Amino acid sequence: MVAGGLALAFVVFLLAGHPGFREERVVMFLAINFMAGTLIYYIRLAQRGEDFYLRPIPGLKAVEEAVGRSTEMGKPVLYVPGIMDMDQVETVAGVIILGHVAKMTARYETSLNVPVSRSIVMKAGREIVRESYTMEGRPDLFQDDMVHYLTDDQFAYAAGVNGIMVREKPAACLYMGKFYAESLILAETGNSIGAIQIAGTASQAQIPFFVTACDYTLIGEEFFAASAYLSQKPELLGALKGQDMLKAFVTATILLALLLRVFNDLGWIDWNVIDFLTVQ
Amino acid sequence: MLWKRQIPILIATVVGLLTLFGWFTNNPGIESFVNDDATQWFDILASFAIFLGALNLMKLQGRKVLKQHSGWQYSLFTIGGFIFAIVAGFIYKGNDAVAWGFHVTSKGTLFKWMFDFIFTPLSATMFALLAFFVASASYRAFRVRNLEATLLLVSGIIIMVGRVPLGSSISSWFIMYLLVLVGSIAANIKLQDKIITFGVLLGGVVIVTIWGSLAGWPVDQPSIFYLPMLQDWIYNNPNVAGARAIMIGIGLGIFATSIRYILGVEKSYIGE
Amino acid sequence: MMKYIIELILSIGKVDRRWIFLVIGLAVLLPLFFPLGLPIRATNATQRVYDAVEELEPNSKVLVSFEYGPSTKPEIHPMAIAILRHLFTNGQKVYVTCLWPDGQFMAEDALTEIAEEEYGLTYGEDYVLLGFRPGNEAVVKGLVSNIRKLYTTDARGTLVDQIPMMANVNKVKDFDFIFSASAGYPGTIEWVQYAADPTGVPMSTGTTSIQVNDVMPYVQSGQVKGILAGMPGAAEYEALIGSPGIGTSGMDAQSIAHLVIVLFIVFGNITYFIETRRAKKY
Numbered sequence: 001m002v003a004g005g006l007a008l009a010f011v012v013f014l015l016a017g018h019p020g021f022r023e024e025r026v027v028m029f030l031a032i033n034f035m036a037g038t039l040i041y042y043i044r045l046a047q048r049g050e051d052f053y054l055r056p057i058p059g060l061k062a063v064e065e066a067v068g069r070s071t072e073m074g075k076p077v078l079y080v081p082g083i084m085d086m087d088q089v090e091t092v093a094g095v096i097i098l099g100h101v102a103k104m105t106a107r108y109e110t111s112l113n114v115p116v117s118r119s120i121v122m123k124a125g126r127e128i129v130r131e132s133y134t135m136e137g138r139p140d141l142f143q144d145d146m147v148h149y150l151t152d153d154q155f156a157y158a159a160g161v162n163g164i165m166v167r168e169k170p171a172a173c174l175y176m177g178k179f180y181a182e183s184l185i186l187a188e189t190g191n192s193i194g195a196i197q198i199a200g201t202a203s204q205a206q207i208p209f210f211v212t213a214c215d216y217t218l219i220g221e222e223f224f225a226a227s228a229y230l231s232q233k234p235e236l237l238g239a240l241k242g243q244d245m246l247k248a249f250v251t252a253t254i255l256l257a258l259l260l261r262v263f264n265d266l267g268w269i270d271w272n273v274i275d276f277l278t279v280q
Numbered sequence: 281m282l283w284k285r286q287i288p289i290l291i292a293t294v295v296g297l298l299t300l301f302g303w304f305t306n307n308p309g310i311e312s313f314v315n316d317d318a319t320q321w322f323d324i325l326a327s328f329a330i331f332l333g334a335l336n337l338m339k340l341q342g343r344k345v346l347k348q349h350s351g352w353q354y355s356l357f358t359i360g361g362f363i364f365a366i367v368a369g370f371i372y373k374g375n376d377a378v379a380w381g382f383h384v385t386s387k388g389t390l391f392k393w394m395f396d397f398i399f400t401p402l403s404a405t406m407f408a409l410l411a412f413f414v415a416s417a418s419y420r421a422f423r424v425r426n427l428e429a430t431l432l433l434v435s436g437i438i439i440m441v442g443r444v445p446l447g448s449s450i451s452s453w454f455i456m457y458l459l460v461l462v463g464s465i466a467a468n469i470k471l472q473d474k475i476i477t478f479g480v481l482l483g484g485v486v487i488v489t490i491w492g493s494l495a496g497w498p499v500d501q502p503s504i505f506y507l508p509m510l511q512d513w514i515y516n517n518p519n520v521a522g523a524r525a526i527m528i529g530i531g532l533g534i535f536a537t538s539i540r541y542i543l544g545v546e547k548s549y550i551g552e
Numbered sequence: 553m554m555k556y557i558i559e560l561i562l563s564i565g566k567v568d569r570r571w572i573f574l575v576i577g578l579a580v581l582l583p584l585f586f587p588l589g590l591p592i593r594a595t596n597a598t599q600r601v602y603d604a605v606e607e608l609e610p611n612s613k614v615l616v617s618f619e620y621g622p623s624t625k626p627e628i629h630p631m632a633i634a635i636l637r638h639l640f641t642n643g644q645k646v647y648v649t650c651l652w653p654d655g656q657f658m659a660e661d662a663l664t665e666i667a668e669e670e671y672g673l674t675y676g677e678d679y680v681l682l683g684f685r686p687g688n689e690a691v692v693k694g695l696v697s698n699i700r701k702l703y704t705t706d707a708r709g710t711l712v713d714q715i716p717m718m719a720n721v722n723k724v725k726d727f728d729f730i731f732s733a734s735a736g737y738p739g740t741i742e743w744v745q746y747a748a749d750p751t752g753v754p755m756s757t758g759t760t761s762i763q764v765n766d767v768m769p770y771v772q773s774g775q776v777k778g779i780l781a782g783m784p785g786a787a788e789y790e791a792l793i794g795s796p797g798i799g800t801s802g803m804d805a806q807s808i809a810h811l812v813i814v815l816f817i818v819f820g821n822i823t824y825f826i827e828t829r830r831a832k833k834y
Contacts, residue, residue, distance in 0.1 A: 436817075445803050
């Protein structure tokens, strides 16, 4: 009903001359609203108790194993939340996963080391880790310096993290966030100290390096799905399902657009679907 | 509780919706906020936040030196480097003819010297480590375990060799002879028959030799076996296709994640 | 004899990775001292960049953006130098901006070497260094709408209004061409998305080899006219303009290093096969 009301209001707004609205971007506007609406629909469905199947992701199952391994060996867990700031969605996702990992380290009383590259990430990371330890009933184990700042510079940060790895020899290294060229340097050093390594990133160019050097890698969307997997909250699971539906919709749109474009090239129809879909 | 939960979520929602839908409006005020101000506000916040990070760094490293924890000698380098950079940036110019601010890039200043002779070589060295790590990672990971791993291995080799001038010097006929050899080895492993193996090898060599003689042994023909052409095709077709698919998936993931933050569905980033 | 060879292969297969590092180090170092002179053949992607620059009318206004630092200098600096040579040879006006703070240092070095020392050009009339401004893609968007909102002075402190070649240059659309020498974010993709594509100003780019994957969809769709891919791209461009430089001299080393890595991979697989067969047997 709400969606219908909003749609009607928008139609009226358009017909009334759409003051202040860029007409050439209406396709994108409708697409965004449709996609957001789909996500909201599946979130509501999940909140009402609907069950959704999620395929198992080995990398996420392995996170608890990795923390357990560190506990047994009496070594710390090293968590690297990427090298970018909180304005990147991947960094926020990485910091959220840090919260879940912190709950595990609090539960198993394993030490956690989180070197960061940005000050704002340091503050956000500290708050999340503090809250995780408090929720596990172990606020006494939390120390501010668990999450500490190294440097903003990409390779200086890589050198610093490498130094931590070689000196402290963590049993588990988790790389979750946005990475650039330093990804292989970190992963190879982690490999050389015999740590179990789990990486998650949406940085497409770095995925092959993590796949080669790490034990488990969360590729692209699997990384964004991690918080839903680890928390098992209905609204997050619903959003995941909605995301999958959107992917099916995008695939169908691509195929339909291909067909229409072929018809246009053959001269069967006048309308060029590419012009319609191109964002101005 | 209000300050730690509801207000941050409200700020995220309002600013997020404004940034998202501000792109569809032609109101100059909103456009200016979305295109310029919002990003600059963040840059200003991040710039001031550097003090927090720097103080934390000095506190940790200083404590390590004072209490002589293991590896405290490295902390001396950190503290020394930090102080040197502060001096070069804010205290000692080294070239009085240059104004403060421009001394960062001007010749003859301490800061420029530090950039050219300390920072640049160190950064280049760290980046150069990748060459060694790529070699050791490739040696360890590129194994013919299954079909996908074999495809990865073969395409990796084609691109590595085809991309450099050495690849354009390798004749396509050499590649064809190599394929004949590989084919006969595969036939031997599969069929375990010496006669068939020899037949495949001899037949292949004869066919390639006759073909090459008739064609005049051009280096880049047939182009399907010429490494630079092959690597170009692999790069521009299956590689980009796979990259596009991953980009679409990542794009959708970013969209869905951002909508979760904007609508307040995902609240973990401010703590549970 | 065969058994001895197999045992030797297996023992080499378990070699400490530091021996691999040593061999790679020698493979890169020796060709730098003893060049092989391997011929360099330009790919289509590089040719498209060359053609795009060559097609510009003399005295065109070209915006060159430096988005790399010392770590990626060996890959990107040679192509930036080659592009500047090409532009200055053809008599173009070059406007330099930087989206990275390190980029300004790189731009200073490049302009001093090429514009000042090699071509003896006049600052402010033939080329200008506008410098670095913070803000990532906001800088690109700002340049698209109003350059003077971002740049009141250039990198040397001169008011932009007092620079002769800045007359009638107010936004990105006033340029005839954009070239981005980029090593990451912000870089080529931000220039395509916020400047070149919306305004229709033609654009080319040079990036690190690893970044080519991210940019290739834009090249294939025609939004970016060609791409210089890493040091090979730089060497190819140097060959096209007939001015071999650092890119060309690095290609022998890169060729041998790639060959050595391939040999290691093949050797590693031979070891893997032998070990797998032995494991099946026993």
